[in-house]
Amino acid sequence: MTLTTAGKAFLLTLTILFTPLCPAQTEQQPETLIYRQIDGRDLKAYVFRPATSTTPRPAILLFHGGAWQLGDATWMFGRAREFAHNGIVAIAIDYTLALDNHSPIDGVDDAVAAFRWARDHAKDLNIDTHRVAGYGVSAGGHLVAAAATLPAVRDRKLTPDDRPNAILLYSPALNMAKDPYFMRLMKDHGDPALYSPLQYITSALPPTLIIQGEEDTIVYAKDARAFCADATAAHARCELHVYPNVGHLLTRNLKVQYKDFDSDPTDAAKAHRLEDAFLRSLGYIKP
Numbered sequence: 477m478t479l480t481t482a483g484k485a486f487l488l489t490l491t492i493l494f495t496p497l498c499p500a501q502t503e504q505q506p507e508t509l510i511y512r513q514i515d516g517r518d519l520k521a522y523v524f525r526p527a528t529s530t531t532p533r534p535a536i537l538l539f540h541g542g543a544w545q546l547g548d549a550t551w552m553f554g555r556a557r558e559f560a561h562n563g564i565v566a567i568a569i570d571y572t573l574a575l576d577n578h579s580p581i582d583g584v585d586d587a588v589a590a591f592r593w594a595r596d597h598a599k600d601l602n603i604d605t606h607r608v609a610g611y612g613v614s615a616g617g618h619l620v621a622a623a624a625t626l627p628a629v630r631d632r633k634l635t636p637d638d639r640p641n642a643i644l645l646y647s648p649a650l651n652m653a654k655d656p657y658f659m660r661l662m663k664d665h666g667d668p669a670l671y672s673p674l675q676y677i678t679s680a681l682p683p684t685l686i687i688q689g690e691e692d693t694i695v696y697a698k699d700a701r702a703f704c705a706d707a708t709a710a711h712a713r714c715e716l717h718v719y720p721n722v723g724h725l726l727t728r729n730l731k732v733q734y735k736d737f738d739s740d741p742t743d744a745a746k747a748h749r750l751e752d753a754f755l756r757s758l759g760y761i762k763p
Contacts, residue, residue, distance in 0.1 A: 524560035534607035541614030579665035610640035617648025621673035681712035
């Protein structure tokens, strides 16, 4: 597909946000695998492996943003390289975009399939099936949170193998029940509330970290707060870090938050350090 101007701006922002801090890490190229074949299409997983290990490694699957309609897995390569540098098998995932009669349901279904695929191929990937995290940005955050919370996708009940063991969400879309944009994408495809993570929080929610801008007008800080409040009430772990004076993807450009991003570099760097600390607390990264 051809990127719109907004899409190109989104890509530039993600390049800045998720480019590794260590230049040497950019040299690693991923192994390209097919995790799903559906409707005559190959969906790819890009695997960044850490240094060779005789014991299974933790894994993290990364899902890009782009309003469910833009982007691809390459947008997450920079952050994936950083995770691999820290000893995690990092896998950037392509998923079906909500174009050509597809809807966000297809992306959720792909995310679920990706987690299941990773565990089914744990031996080849050298991963620990009990430590498979999900990392999602914006719409990708919705996919990860949906895989963690929804009881079913297209009437198929989800199993533990379909779900992440921990989730890291960066400016995530969490409350889809009455979101006008999401409702438009879901037209004739199903009830948006059935794909809204905020509606399905239980004690089974895996450990969760959320990075959120206070002034975000694309996805709201109040929804992130409600998500974590419900998680805490259910006795699940949820850490929320809200950054003042910035919007979507921690942009300083508060007037137009769907393009021309100007993400605060100090806030973004701090957010990545918090993500690493969160993974370290779970044993994904060595102390």
